[in-house]
Amino acid sequence: MPARAPRRKGGGSRKRIPKSRERRGPRPDQSPLALDDPQIAEVVTRVGAAGGAVVGAYRDPLAGRALVLASLPVSAVQPTPFQRELSPTHTKRLAQRIQESGSFLDPLIAVADPSGRGFWTPNGRHRLAAAQSLGLESITVLISAEPDLAFRILALNTEKAHNLRDRSLEVIRMARALVTRNRSAKESDYGAEFESPALLTLGILYEQNGRFAGGAYLPLLRKVDRFDPMPTLAAALRQRTSWASRIQAIDERVTALTKELQKRGFRSPYLRAFVVARINPVRWVQAKKAEKKPLMPLGEALTRMAASVRQFDVASVKTTDLAMIAALSPAD
Numbered sequence: 001m002p003a004r005a006p007r008r009k010g011g012g013s014r015k016r017i018p019k020s021r022e023r024r025g026p027r028p029d030q031s032p033l034a035l036d037d038p039q040i041a042e043v044v045t046r047v048g049a050a051g052g053a054v055v056g057a058y059r060d061p062l063a064g065r066a067l068v069l070a071s072l073p074v075s076a077v078q079p080t081p082f083q084r085e086l087s088p089t090h091t092k093r094l095a096q097r098i099q100e101s102g103s104f105l106d107p108l109i110a111v112a113d114p115s116g117r118g119f120w121t122p123n124g125r126h127r128l129a130a131a132q133s134l135g136l137e138s139i140t141v142l143i144s145a146e147p148d149l150a151f152r153i154l155a156l157n158t159e160k161a162h163n164l165r166d167r168s169l170e171v172i173r174m175a176r177a178l179v180t181r182n183r184s185a186k187e188s189d190y191g192a193e194f195e196s197p198a199l200l201t202l203g204i205l206y207e208q209n210g211r212f213a214g215g216a217y218l219p220l221l222r223k224v225d226r227f228d229p230m231p232t233l234a235a236a237l238r239q240r241t242s243w244a245s246r247i248q249a250i251d252e253r254v255t256a257l258t259k260e261l262q263k264r265g266f267r268s269p270y271l272r273a274f275v276v277a278r279i280n281p282v283r284w285v286q287a288k289k290a291e292k293k294p295l296m297p298l299g300e301a302l303t304r305m306a307a308s309v310r311q312f313d314v315a316s317v318k319t320t321d322l323a324m325i326a327a328l329s330p331a332d
Contacts, residue, residue, distance in 0.1 A: 025061045033057035039066040043112065043145050050076040050118050055140070068143040069107065074136055076118040077110060079125040080150050082173025084166035086129055095130035104131065110141040111150045114181075119143065122150045151178065151193045164214050165206050171195065172203025179234045187227040187236045197225045200237075201298075204244040216254075216276040217247060223282045224294040224301045246302045250279075253309045260314045268322045279308035 035044060040057050043066075047054050052072035060067050079086075098104055108124030119141065121128055131139045151174050171194050178185060178193075187197070194200060198221035202214040228236035258271045268274070277283055281304040282295045 026059045026064045030064075031058045031061070033059060033066055037066070040068050040145060043068045043143050046112050046119075047072065047143070052076060052138070066145050068145075070141055070143055071138045072110075072119065072141050074128070074131050074139050077108065077121055077128055077139060077141060078113065078118060079128065080120045080122050082170060082177050083122070083125055084170050086125060091126050091129040091133065094126050095133045098130055099134065104134075104136065104139070107140040107142045109149070110143045111147050112143075114147060120150050122152065151190070164202065164218065165210070165212075167195070168199045168203040168206050168214060170203075171199040172207060175200060175203075175233060175237060179237065183232065183234065185233045186229075186231065187233055188229075190233075191227060194227075196222075197227045198222055201225055201240050201243055201247070204237075204241055205247060208244070208248065212251070213272050216273040217251075219277070220280045220282065220301065220305075221298075223285070224296055224298045226292075226294050226298075243298055243302065246306070250302065250305050250309050253312075254279075257309070257312055257314060261317060264314065264317075266317070266319070266322070270322055274317075274322050275309075275312065279305045279312065281305060281308070 033040060035054055035057055037057065044054050044057075047068065047070045050072055052070050055069045055071060057066065057068045059065065104127075106124075106127060108121045108127055110119040110121045110124075113120050121141070124141075128139065174193060175187075175190070178190060182189075187194070187200070198218060201221060202212075202217070205212045206214060228239055230236040230239060254272060254275050257275050261271050261275075281301050285295050
């Protein structure tokens with residue numbers, strides 16, 4: 001009888017990551033690109049105009065797209081205009097670690113600035129700020145010839161974890177930039193870039209109030225918010241602005257109810273999430289994994305919430321009611 005595979009401490013066996021049997025991308029000998037290759041001619045010219053120097057060029061291992069490795073003046077690189085705010089604490093810590101290591105090893109991802117002035121980095125804002133604080137003359141960048149890469153921030157940015165506010169603000173800023181870039185585009189055309197329709201709605205709310213409690217409304221929006229079928233992205237954003245105004249009005253009443261509960265002696269940090277959960281019309285409805293349709297239209301859900309928040313009875317709330325909310329509330 002064959003011996004059993006050893007079990008890991010703590011129980012279950014280690015899950016195997018599936019490996020593709022199909023080989024993809026260029027072979028190693030197909031990867032290098034000559035600096036006079038037509039695919040990168042525009043990028044090479046832009047690097048020279050910015051006062052930089054091309055170090056090399058190659059095809060990326062997945063799709064074989066052209067990439068240029070270059071050294072640029074630090075002043076020639078700027079973060080994309082729709083990125084989240086810079087974290088001074090993270091920048092200081094990162095600069096300190098780079099200083100301690102004695103080397104700046106990670107290139108920034110960059111694309112050409114559409115305005116024609118230098119380059120944008122959709123991935124590397126904090127490394128760029130660290131380079132500036134360390135007084136570096138130049139910085140190494142990996143440049144893509146595809147400007148649309150600038151709108152794939154959420155998929156690319158692994159430098160510092162995004163919280164819900166950061167992600168939402170980046171998505172709504174991207175959406176506003178894309179409205180002027182492609183006036184005939186629809187929301188669904190940028191599903192990968194936006195990641196979730198809920199982030200668009202929350203982004204508008206965070207624009208209006210940076211301290212908005214988006215985490216309390218995320219469970220609702222995940223179940224009822226979908227990419228808007230409006231014919232254009234601009235029209236869809238106007239609709240979302242209307243929805244955001246309705247959510248803000250509901251939240252004002254939620255704030256008042258939360259204060260009433262505090263006066264009654266409730267001190268849980270999940271009071272707001274509790275109130276929102278109680279008025280959520282799809283709170284106990286489970287969506288099927290393969291189902292793409294919302295459990296109900298967002299407009300209808302907000303109408304029901306507005307009615308429920310007006311009828312909310314703080315006298316009916318018990319301390320034990322808060323236990324499940326504390327366990328299930330998403331981080332904001």
